[in-house]
Amino acid sequence: MDGQLLAFTGVAAGMVAMPGADFTVVVRNALVSRRAGLACALGIAGGLLLHTALAVAGVAAVLAALPALFRTLQLLGGAYVLYLGARTLLELRGPRATASGEDPPATRPLRQGFVTNALNPKAPITFLSLLPQFVPAGAPALPRTLLLALIVVVLALLWFPAVALLVDRLGRRLRAPRAARAVGGVTGAALTALGAGLLLEAAMQAG
Template sequence: MDGQLIAFIGVAAGMVAMPGADFTVVVRSALASRRAGVACAVGVAGGLLVHTALAVAGLAAVLIAVPVLYRALQIAGGAYVLYLGVQALRGALRAAASSSGPEVDTAGERAVGRAFRQGFLTNVLNPKAPVLFLSLLPQFVPAGAAVLPRTLLLASIVVLLALLWFPLVALGVDRLGHRLRRPRTARTVQGVTGGMLAALGVTLLVSPGQ
């Protein structure tokens, strides 16, 4: 068995499962509905697919080498995550003022499509991802091995892990939905996730470039 491959799977699993903006936005979407949560999870995996494709193609190196491009992505990502956080906080505050649960968009396909876009954009606009992939993947390419096939394999593993983990998170939140969707609990969860997203967005905006 390939020891390096096993080690990579462990590292990649920890990286994917680490709480962050992706996790938070999936939880927030899953509170709306199971379909929205799973759609958001698939969107996150789609964003990872973009990052891994860029790393395989070597384009991530260009982003890292040009500070202006990196900073532009950082600002765009921070602004978007901050926007999601503010929207969640506003929803929680409005719900508290009316003593009801948070506002939920139940408009079927529209809500699912929006959740997918939120998951995709939250991940694809994360400026740390290309840096992480470009620095991580080469470490698990054995000396003398064909670089492209090996890198494609490693990238596929990351995307597969995301496709397993984030839908599980969404389904777990939905399974607890009868408790989490109680008005008071739902307001609290939405407020906490909104605060986390807002804090992550501000961190990206004020963090210096490379």
């Protein structure tokens, strides 16, 4: 692996591991069960695959050129994350899946992970600005960019399932009624704050 690929891998690893909505929604689902956490992690990797494919195709440039479209996606993403946070907090009021340990259908956490990541409009623009910096001068752009995109997806496939497995390993303690309510409250509040932040940012940009 050349120096540029090593540097990109380090930068991409930091981006993937940075705490945010993706991390929080994986923790939320992993508290339900290992299967739910892993399914959510795969959904997030699928969202990243979509973003990197869009960046390679140049669609991210369209988002950058059309602020109204960008804000629309930002509003949708913020609203969805806010919905997940509110739903998590509401579940604390009754013996729902988070507290009871009931395992939901795998498609639900998979969908949550994918939608949470896919509705983040900043991701493709970040990739569009980042990927070209690691394409050597004179090298074919498409194969190199595809390789960089693959690195991002592989890192996600390593990191988020690891988070899910770690939370599941601690699950016996974390799923105790008092601990489950505390962790559910923290993750719900975090998702709510993240969603509200996205909505506020989009509203300020629109104004």
